[in-house]
Amino acid sequence: MVSFGMKDLLTLPITIVTGVYTALKFIYHCFLRPLQSGNSQKTRLDQASLFYEGQAGIYDATRGGLLRGRHTMLALSASHLRILRETAANKRLVWVDIGGGTGHNIEFMDDHFPVSSFDAIYIVDICEPLLQVARDRIAKRGWKNVTVLCQDATVFWLPEWLDGIDPRGSVSFVTMSYSITMIPRFHAVLDRVEHVLAHETGLFGVADFYTAEKQESLIDRSIGGLDKGCGWFRRWFWRIFFEFDHIFLGSARRSYLEHRFGTIKSLNGRNHFLVPYLVQIPYYIWLGRSRFRDNYPLDRSLELEYVSQESPGIPVEDVPLTPFHYSITKHWRVPYFLEPTHEKFHSFTRVFTPEDSMELIRHLEVSRDDSVLFVTSAGDSALHLAINSRPKQIHCVDPNPIQGHLLELKLAAIQSLEYEDFFALFGEGKHPTFRSLLDSRIAPYLSAAAYQFWKRDKNNFSSSFYLDGSAxxxxxxxxxxxxxxxxxxxxxxxxxxxxxxxxxxxxxxxxxxxxxxxxxxxxxxxxxxxxxxxxxxxxxxxxxxxxxxxxxxxxxxxxxxxxxxxxxxxxxxxxGHYTPQCCPEYLTRAGFERLRTNKGEATDAIRLHTKSMLSALRSLPASSLTHIVLMDHFDSSETRGS
Known part of the structure; x- marks a missing residue:
């Protein structure tokens, strides 16, 4: 029970008056105060200064509920940056926050990735009243590596470039938090970011409002993620509503972002601002990197074949690739499109493996030169095979993408978590801080599709996970x-x-x-x-x-x-749970360590196929498998002759 003392009682009127004053000030400057008209650069600068000068001091206090997704974007960025820095530790770590305004993002990031770890941080904005708040914040925190630049984002220029450093590829990290929708010449800004962002190790993070029509193309659906499409009324209403404040929610901005860069992660949400369920403002969180990398670790035949059928004549270098190709870590998941056949699966078929996979493996007698194919199920058989036999290839096949998401989560958690957290998730079936772990530790090892699935449900692992799904x-x-x-x-x-x-x-x-x-x-x-x-x-x-x-x-x-x-x-x-004394081998400390050692070398052989058994077998080279374990798969099929 929350205690309420005399001090709280005395300060309550002041708190109420302050809150009302802040709200009224916000409403006046956002919705009632007239702005200058015009499209010239000087007019836009004057508009920005006029719009924010009276509310700069309360900007952060009044935007917390409206600008959703910033914390998640920065937490995701921090976890991905840590991985990228492993291969670029000798390079300068430079962060440019475009439209950074008050510098509040820098404070957010300090909770996930120390500000002191950056060689230089630049806040770029054209609004002087907000930048003054940022300067005060920097002075108060004593940050010596953070610089404020009052510049046009389309032509921003860092002081270090004056010393002879080539701008191309010199920036490690760029963020745009609710700023793309406020920039008229957004194409020029995104082109500028693409030019200065490091091609192999650079990271670009975005959180912003958006509107979009239903995604018809399979590639667009894969890149844009689940629930991207907005109904016609929502598109019409929010575009008009925000244009009063010179915020433009047209679909072209996000479309160009996803065209210019390779998508690593994307997440679409609805902000129930002030009135839950009635107000649903579309917003998205996005992480990406340069499209023009030196190499792609995965086969691109999926996208090339689709584009050749839908839009013949497009050059190979212009074919958009799905997020599977831009993952910064291991590639367990074989690229796939979310087909209509996948959408019939709304939950897990199995969250646990009902058969004794250890007994199965004892009978298989698999060696390191073998290649094995399983039905994915909950993934226990594949993990136990990786622990004990280390075959050349382990193919896991399931038409239900959610089963692949489950095994992906297990593989990602093995690489990113300590044993105690891992056992809490998959032994006890619950973890009080799963959503935080997902963003800050696990996400870099997940495909975009798997991350979206685990992020959507707020109740995942809040109680016994093994009581989910049909079984x-x-x-x-x-x-x-x-x-x-x-x-x-x-x-x-x-x-x-x-x-x-x-x-x-x-x-x-x-x-x-x-x-x-x-x-x-x-x-x-x-x-x-x-x-x-x-x-x-x-x-x-x-x-x-x-x-x-x-x-x-x-x-x-x-x-x-x-x-x-x-x-x-x-x-x-x-x-409804396992114990350390009674659990599958991958949940024992010894099994966990064997899967984790040498950066998860034992799991490198695992490939997850999201397709039917027949399609998976057809996609593999002839005579490439030494063992095929179908269990009761044929009992589920009416086309056993195939």
Whole structure:
């Protein structure tokens, strides 16, 4: 409970009056005070100064809720910069914040990437009242490497270039936070940024308003990201609304940005400013780098083939590439377009692997010269194979892109997190600061598509992750049945039994009478929830009674394996989480370290294919696979002959 003392009571009227005064001042200068008309450069400078001179002192206090995404953009930028600096540690680290105004972004960034780490930081803006706030902030913080430049962004010139440094490729990092929409000659500014940004190690971060029509092209959808399109009314309303303040939300600005640079990450959002759900201002967060790099690590045939069909005659060098090609770290994900067939998947097929992947690997006898193909599932089999056998290639195939996002997250977390955080995510199934870890640590190792997926849902890993998805909902239903039956404590005792002698009576007297009928009921009426293929279900019904099948499956398991240490799948099904003593091998500290060592060398062989099994097999060279593990995949297919 929040305490409220006499001091707070005395200062409350002052706080209220200050808040009202600030709000009224903001409303007057933004919506009521008349501006000069005209399009000349001098007029625009006068407009900017007039617009902000009366509100410069309250600018930061009144823009926190309106200018969403700045913190996320800077946190993302910081995590990507750390990776890029590993290959450019001997080069100067120069940051140019175009339209930086009050310098508030510099304070934001200091929370994620120390300002002292930069050799030089330049705040470029044409608005003198805001820049004066920045100068005061710099003096107060004692930053010696931050310089304020009152210049036109289209022709900005850094002092160090006067000393003979070539501007081309001399800047490591550029940000534009809610400034592209305020610059009439935005083409010239973005061309200028492309010229000065380092081609191989430079990073460009943007957060801004936007409007856009529905993306018809598969390449545009891949670059622009999920939920980019805006309805016609929203496009019309927000463009007119913001033009009163000389802020232009036309789609050309973002389109040119995505054309001029290669997209690393993009995220589209709606700002529910002041009135939740009623007000939805479109904004986006974007990270990119130069399109004209010296080499591309991935095959470009996907984009080249698509463009040759849709727009024949376009030169190869002008073909836009999807964000997969601009990743700054490992390339586990094979490039793909988000096809209509992918959109039918709204959740995980499986958040855990139901089979014993370690037993499977013991039978495969895979060597380092082999190439193996799996159904992706939750990725446990691929990770265990990387730990124990280190084959030449591990192909994971699933038409559900969300399964690929899950394995990508596991691979990225292995590279970026400490073991304790990794086990909290995938062992306990929850982490209180997952969203912060996603931006500040994990994101550089994720594809743009995977990052968008994990960022969209605010509840990811807030409670047991293993109760998500269709199969997870079945486990949640089972746990609720145990709760209603008053067996929750018995389930805990059952899973913590130290011997089979102690475990067996609890099963026979307490758990079995409730669990077996419940599973039989779920199988009869919710077999699709468990991911059971129709053909397999028909075979089960043909062979005999469902209840007998459940008993014959579970009884031998309970009599032979100790749940506390030997049956991690059953332990997960009953408790909703793993323990360090009972978990898949990749969740043990030893397994985690083997996957992480030498910068994750063991995971370099993994490739994630987001397509059907038949399409994946056709895309691989003839005779390139030594092992194909289909499990029950053919039971799900009506085209087994293919």
């Amino acid at each position: 997870g909902q079945a486990l949640a239903f089972m746990r609720s049945i145990f709760g209603v039956a008053g067996l929750s404590k018995d389930v805990i005792a059952f899973c913590n039994s130290d011997t089979l002698v102690e475990q067996q009576p609890i099963w026979q007297r307490k758990i079995r009478p409730v669990m077996c009928p419940t599973i039989a009921f779920l199988l009869r009426f919710g077999w699709r929830v468990f991911g059971i293929p129709p053909n397999q279900w028909k075979m089960l019904l043909k062979d005999g009674d469902v209840s007998a099948y459940v008993r014959d499956t579970l009884d031998p398991l309970i009599s032979k394996y100790l749940l506390k240490t030997e049956s991690h799948f059953f332990h997960l099904a009953l408790t």
